[in-house]
Every structure is written in structure tokens, then in C-alpha cells.
Amino acid sequence: MAKKFKCNICGQTFEADSMPDKCPICMADSSNIEEVVEASAENKPAKKKGLDTNSNVYTIVYAAVMVIIVAFLLAFVSSSLKDIQEANVLRDTKNQILLSLNIEGLEGQAIDDKYAEVITSEKELNGNKYYMANVDGAVKYVFPVKGRGLWGGLWGYLSVDEDMLHTFGAYFGHESETAGLGARINERWFQQQFTGAPIFDAEGNIALTVVKAGAKSADYEIDGVTGATLTSNGVAAMVNGGLNVFGDIIKVAPCASAPEAEVEEVAAECADSLQAEVENN
């Protein structure tokens, strides 16, 4: 069988039965001639041993199988863990409501028990749910609030004293605020600033808000988180907007138009009359 040879001097290839003495084209010495190993003849049998991983069919089948396996895997994990996850979420929600009432440090079953003990009823106003609570004999309202932060949604629970003049506590959660900055609204030191903060300004408007850290100039302004101005603004809008959603409960018309000195009294009256109304319902 003829073999292929290549001359390194002239670069030509030629066929011969065995290594020639000289290159037939340029007559160079045989030391400059190399035998050319047929790549295809050598490698083809080796390739047939395994699958050709570069063929289109293989690629498509591989992708399809991978997607199906992954889809089944994820669906299986998701559905088999769903019940436990939902129970966790529910318990976490209860814990958040309790945190807004400044009841801390509970875990597991204790949360369910305490929740059942403290929350006396769930009510609705214009389709918005809120909760009535009884903390050590004092009636509190818990209002869920929702808003937008810098990257995603914010939510929270604001608890308010029965007379509707001050907040009793707060809890805030976030979907994806920046860790170490906006995410700090989730920390208790921030939320505890809402304990005992007045809701109304001197004109009787719902004024509770969050301002830049250190820029606090009135009692109803809460210090924001340093370096997270946009998230803090989101909390401010959420708190203020959320309280306005429940404005029918928190303040009734006379409160807003009341003269300065009487604000507290009037607001208290409003709350009383409303409380009576709520109870009658």
C-alpha cells in the first residue's frame, strides 16, 4: 500500500511504497522527508467508539433530555416541599404581625399559640384586611401596608394604639433590597423607632413619615437608613399611603379640619366614634 510522504523543503506531498532516498520533486535529502499519517484513517475508528458529541442530533437530544430532567426535578422538589413551605410562610406572616406588636423572640409552635392568643379578629375595610389585637389588655389595630423599594416590593405591618394617635410598633419586610443598606429596614432598631410615634401633624393630617437619617425635625418623622435613601423613601410612601388606605378608620372628616389645639382631642373623639361603629358592626 502506498504511503504518503511530505518533503519539508519544498512542501510537496507524494506517494511512495517506502521511504524514498530523495524527494522526487526537489531532490532534497531523505532526512527532510516525513511520513504523513492519515488523520482520517487513524481517528475514525476511535471516534466511533463514543458518540459524536458535536453532531446536531446529539446536541438537540442532549438539550431536550437535559431540559426534561431538570423540569421534572424542579417540579418534583417544588411540589413535594410546597406544603411545608406554605406552613412556614404562614407562620412567618404571623410572626411578622406579632413583631409589629413588639412581641419578639418566638419560634415554631409558640408563634401559632401566641398569635391565636393576641389577635382577636380579622376585619376588612374596602377589601383591605386588617387585624384587631389585644396586647396585655390594650386594644391595638394592625394595618398591613405595601409599597415599593429600590429594587422590589416592600411590605409591612403597622400597629396603632386604640386612640389612633400613635403607632405602637412596626414590622417591615422586603423582597430584594441591597444587603447591608436598604435591607436594614428589616432590622428591629429601625422598626422600633415606630413605637410611640405620632401619626398626625399639627393640622391633623396623617404625617407619619421617614426622613433622611439625622434630618429628623418633628416627632412624626422617623430616621431613615443611612445610605439607603431610596428604600427609606419607599418605606415613607408605604407607611403614609398605607395609613391613608385605612384613613376611614384612622381619621374621620372632622379631624382634618379641626383647629390646631384641638387636634388630639378631636382625633381621639373620631377614634372613639369609629371604634363604636366598628364594634356595632
Place this chain on the structure above:
Amino acid sequence: MSKLFSKESPLVSPLNLNNPVAVQVLGICSALAVTSQLEPAIVMGLSVTVITAFSNVIISLLRKTIPNRIRIIVQLVVVATLVTIVSQVLKAFAYDVSVQLSVYVGLIITNCILMGRLEAFAMQNGPWESCLDGIGNGLGYALILVIVGFVRELFGFGTLLGFEVLPSSWYVTNGMMVMPAMSLIIVGCVIWAHRAINGEEKK
């Protein structure tokens, strides 16, 4: 065993001589996002270590079957699936941890260190080496994150892991440190120091 801890082993070299952040300059984006305090930096570093190790092993086992043209997609799918499953399991059995980690899940999937190691190492090496490589690179990444987080929290908030270290009575917190740009400057300083010590030309 001595080979395992030698300077060139896949486990040790990423910690210093071949650090993914300081030398390869990978994973800068997440170094920026989670280092304003020490705790998230540690959590993120450990999560990346675990995920890099596991995805490296999986890709390394699959490496001979993966079609060349869609290998990046396959790698991405493996990483994303792994992260999603881990986060689902955590959600069911360690809810508190999962709430803490929720922010990082997206950051882990898109972390360039993961893709870089899968592509550069796991595709060519066996599962055991790949596992070591994953752990080594994850820890190398965590190391830089912890350094940056340490500096930023100390000077930005005067605290470490939430505990007050520099008393607020005389230390005025440096708001600059809290800004994201500062993390890049600190990473830059770390790279500078790293090169000054190890000598840039040795490569």
C-alpha cells in the same frame, strides 16, 4: 496529602496566588453588592463556596458528554437548577436562613466565578480535583469579600457583625464607606497590596 496543601494544588492556589478576585478579577459585581457589612459578605462567600464545589463536581462528571456548542447553556442550567433546589429545600427546612439568602440566590447564579471555574477547570478535570478547585475558589472569593466587608462595616458603621467596635461617642461614621463605589476602591487596594507582595511578573 502534602500535595493537597501545596502552593499549586487546586485547593490552596485560589486562596492566594491564583485568587479569583484579586488575580483573575472575577466576581467583582457581587463583591460590590453584599460587602457593606460583614455578615452578608460571609454568608455570600460560604454560599458561593458550596455551590461552586457542587456544580464543579456535577459538570466534571458530565464533561465528556456535554456537546461543545451548548456547553455554556448546560453549565448555566446546572448552576441554576442547583441553586433553585437548594433554596427550595432551605425554604422548607430552614426558613430563616432562606429568608436571609433570598437576595443572594440571583447573585450566585450569575456569579462569574462559577462559570469561570466550570469552563476553565471542571470541563477538563476529574470530579475530585474539581471539587477541591470549587472549594478553593469559593474560599478565595469569600476571603476578599470578608476583607472588604470588614473594612466597610468597621469604618462605615463603626460596628463588626453588628457589635459596636468604634464607639459612636467619638467616631463619626464614614458615609463614603457605605457607598457601593467604595467597595471597588477597596478591592482595588487589596489587588494592589496582593501584587506588591507577590510580585506581578512571576506569572
